[in-house]
Amino acid sequence: MSQNTAATHAARTVIELREKIISGQLTGGTRLFEVPLAEELQISRTPLRDAMSRLTEEGLLERLKNGGFVVRTFTMDDVVDAIELRGVLEGTAARLAAERGAAPELLSRMESLVSELDNCFGKAHNTVDFEQYSELNAEFHQVLASLSGSDMVKREVERVCRLPFASPSAFLPDRSDIVAFRRSLQVAQEQHRAIAAAIAAREGSRAEHLAREHARTARRNLDYVLRQEANLRDQVPSLAIVSN
Amino acid sequence: MSQNTAATHAARTVIELREKIISGQLTGGTRLFEVPLAEELQISRTPLRDAMSRLTEEGLLERLKNGGFVVRTFTMDDVVDAIELRGVLEGTAARLAAERGAAPELLSRMESLVSELDNCFGKAHNTVDFEQYSELNAEFHQVLASLSGSDMVKREVERVCRLPFASPSAFLPDRSDIVAFRRSLQVAQEQHRAIAAAIAAREGSRAEHLAREHARTARRNLDYVLRQEANLRDQVPSLAIVSN
DNA sequence: TCCGGAAATCGTGTATACATTCTATCTGAA
DNA sequence: TTCAGATAGAATGTATACACGATTTCCGGA
Numbered sequence: 001m002s003q004n005t006a007a008t009h010a011a012r013t014v015i016e017l018r019e020k021i022i023s024g025q026l027t028g029g030t031r032l033f034e035v036p037l038a039e040e041l042q043i044s045r046t047p048l049r050d051a052m053s054r055l056t057e058e059g060l061l062e063r064l065k066n067g068g069f070v071v072r073t074f075t076m077d078d079v080v081d082a083i084e085l086r087g088v089l090e091g092t093a094a095r096l097a098a099e100r101g102a103a104p105e106l107l108s109r110m111e112s113l114v115s116e117l118d119n120c121f122g123k124a125h126n127t128v129d130f131e132q133y134s135e136l137n138a139e140f141h142q143v144l145a146s147l148s149g150s151d152m153v154k155r156e157v158e159r160v161c162r163l164p165f166a167s168p169s170a171f172l173p174d175r176s177d178i179v180a181f182r183r184s185l186q187v188a189q190e191q192h193r194a195i196a197a198a199i200a201a202r203e204g205s206r207a208e209h210l211a212r213e214h215a216r217t218a219r220r221n222l223d224y225v226l227r228q229e230a231n232l233r234d235q236v237p238s239l240a241i242v243s244n
Numbered sequence: 245m246s247q248n249t250a251a252t253h254a255a256r257t258v259i260e261l262r263e264k265i266i267s268g269q270l271t272g273g274t275r276l277f278e279v280p281l282a283e284e285l286q287i288s289r290t291p292l293r294d295a296m297s298r299l300t301e302e303g304l305l306e307r308l309k310n311g312g313f314v315v316r317t318f319t320m321d322d323v324v325d326a327i328e329l330r331g332v333l334e335g336t337a338a339r340l341a342a343e344r345g346a347a348p349e350l351l352s353r354m355e356s357l358v359s360e361l362d363n364c365f366g367k368a369h370n371t372v373d374f375e376q377y378s379e380l381n382a383e384f385h386q387v388l389a390s391l392s393g394s395d396m397v398k399r400e401v402e403r404v405c406r407l408p409f410a411s412p413s414a415f416l417p418d419r420s421d422i423v424a425f426r427r428s429l430q431v432a433q434e435q436h437r438a439i440a441a442a443i444a445a446r447e448g449s450r451a452e453h454l455a456r457e458h459a460r461t462a463r464r465n466l467d468y469v470l471r472q473e474a475n476l477r478d479q480v481p482s483l484a485i486v487s488n
Numbered sequence: 489t490c491c492g493g494a495a496a497t498c499g500t501g502t503a504t505a506c507a508t509t510c511t512a513t514c515t516g517a518a
Numbered sequence: 519t520t521c522a523g524a525t526a527g528a529a530t531g532t533a534t535a536c537a538c539g540a541t542t543t544c545c546g547g548a
Contacts, residue, residue, distance in 0.1 A: 007539085008501060034530070044503045045530090046290075053297040066510065067530045081396035085336070092332050152325035160400075251509085252531060278500070288533045289500090310540070311500050 009043045013051035024240035028073030082166035087215030089157045095208035096148035098199045141168040170238040171221040188217045253287045257295035268484035272317030326410035331459025333401045339452035340392035342443045357384045385412040414482040415465040432461045
C-alpha cells in the first residue's frame with residue numbers, strides 16, 4: 001500500500017488512476033462509474049470528479065457525451081502516429097529555434113548535454129550507462145522544446161510527450177546485449193549532435209528533418225520489439241496501455 | 245439576457261464563460277474566484293468548477309498550482325505561433341493522407357468542396373459570397389483533418405483550431421472592397437485546389453508544404469490588419485482575446 | 489524600524505443529501 | 519408481434535455545509 005504524499009485527495013487520485021491506466025490495469029473503454037470507484041478509493045465523488053477531469057486534460061480519459069468518463073483506448077496505430085506527431089512538433093521546435101535564433105544559454109546547455117551523452121558510452125563495445133543516458137536524453141528533449149522560444153510550441157510538444165508511449169524515453173532499449181538496440185543508441189546520439197549543430201548554424205530545414213528522423217528511432221525500436229521478439233513486448237511498460 | 249438552452253448548468257456556464265473570454269470581457273490573467281463568480285452566474289460552485297475544468301481542457305483557462313483558475317493570456321506571438329502550428333499539423337494531415345492514401349469518399353468530398361468554393365466567386369471582380377465561402381472553407385479544413393485517417397492527427401489538428409485566432413476562418417476577410425483581401429481569398433482557393441490535387445497524386449511533401457503555406461495566408465491577413473489599418477483590428481473578433 | 493509569529497480571513501477541498509436525467513425494461517394496446 | 523408509453527433503476531448533476539490550507543494582516547518584541 002503506497003500512501004501518496006500528495007496534498008489533496010484529488011491529486012492523490014490523479015496519480016493512482018494514472019498509474020492504473022498506464023499499467024494497463026484499467027483497460028481502454030472501461031467506464032469509470034463515480035459511486036463505486038469513489039467507494040473503492042475511499043474518497044467522495046467530488047475529488048474523484050476533479051481527478052477524472054484532470055486526467056481528461058492529460059488525454060488519458062474521455063468524456064462521454066451524456067456525462068461520465070471512460071478510459072481512452074489506444075491502438076498500435078495511435079502509438080505510431082503519436083511518435084510521428086512528436087517528430088513533427090519537435091521538428092517544428094528545432095526549425096523555429098534555427099530560424100528565429102535560439103537563446104544562447106539554452107543552446108550551450110544543449111551542446112553540453114550532447115557531450116555528457118557521449119560519456120555514457122564506454123570504451124568497450126557494449127557498455128552503456130543507461131540510467132544516465134535516459135536522464136540526459138530526457139533533458140535534451142526538454143531543452144529542444146524550449147529552444148524555439150515559443151510557449152505555444154513548447155506546450156504542444158510537452159503535451160504529446162505526456163502520452164507514455166510518445167515520450168522520448170519510451171522505447172529507450174535497456175538491453176545492451178541486443179546488437180540492434182546498442183546501435184540504435186549510437187545513431188540517436190549522432191542525431192542529437194546533428195540537431196544541435198543545425199540549430200546553431202541556423203539551418204532550419206535540416207534541423208526540422210533531423211528531429212523528425214530522430215523520432216523515427218523510437219518507431220524503429222518499437223517495430224523491432226513487435227516483430228523480432230514477440231515476448232519482448234511485455235517487457236516494455238509503455239505498451240501496457242495499448243489495446244491488443 | 246440570453247437564456248442558454250443547454251441541458252446542464254455546467255454546459256451553459258461553459259458557453260457563457262467561453263463567450264466572455266473570447267470577447268475579451270474577461271481578460272488574460274484574471275483569476276476566477278469560485279464564490280463570487282458562482283453568485284454572479286446564479287449557480288453553485290459545483291457546476292462552475294466543472295465548467296472551468298472543461299475550459300481548461302479547451303485551453304482557455306489554466307490551473308494555478310495551489311488551486312484555482314485564471315484566464316489564459318494570449319500574446320500576439322501566441323497568435324502567430326498558433327497559426328504556424330495549425331499549418332504544421334494540417335501539413336502533417338495532408339502529407340499522411342498522400343503517403344498512406346486517403347479514403348476515396350473523403351477525397352472526392354474535398355474535390356467537390358473545391359468546386360463549390362469556386363462558385364463563391366462571382367463573374368464581376370469584387371463579388372464574393374462570403375458567408376458561403378466561410379462555411380465551405382471550414383468544411384474543407386475539417387475534411388483535411390480527417391483525410392489522414394489518423395485519429396491522433398485529426399484530434400490534434402482540431403485541438404489547435406479550437407483557439408479562436410487559430411481557426412481556419414479566423415481571418416477570413418469579409419470586406420471585398422479591400423483589394424488585398426479579395427486577392428488573398430483567390431490565392432487561398434488556388435491553394436485548396438493544389439492541396440487536393442497533391443493528395444490525390446500521392447505527393448506527400450508537396451501536400452505538406454502547400455498546407456503550411458496555406459496557413460500563412462491567415463498570417464498575412466493578420467499582418468495586414470495590424471500594419472496597414474490599425475483601426476481594422478477592433479473589427480476582428482478573433483483578436484479580442486489577445487492582450488495588448 | 490524590522491522581524492517573527494499568531495490570528496483572522498479568504499479561498500479552495502471534501503463530503504453528502506437531494507434533484508434530475510437517461511436508459512433499459514416492462515406492460516398494454518393496436 | 520410490435521411499438522408507444524410508463525416506470526423503475528442507475529448514474530450523473532447540483533446545492534450546501536463544513537474542513538482545511540494558504541495568505542495576509544496585525545501585533546509585540548528586539
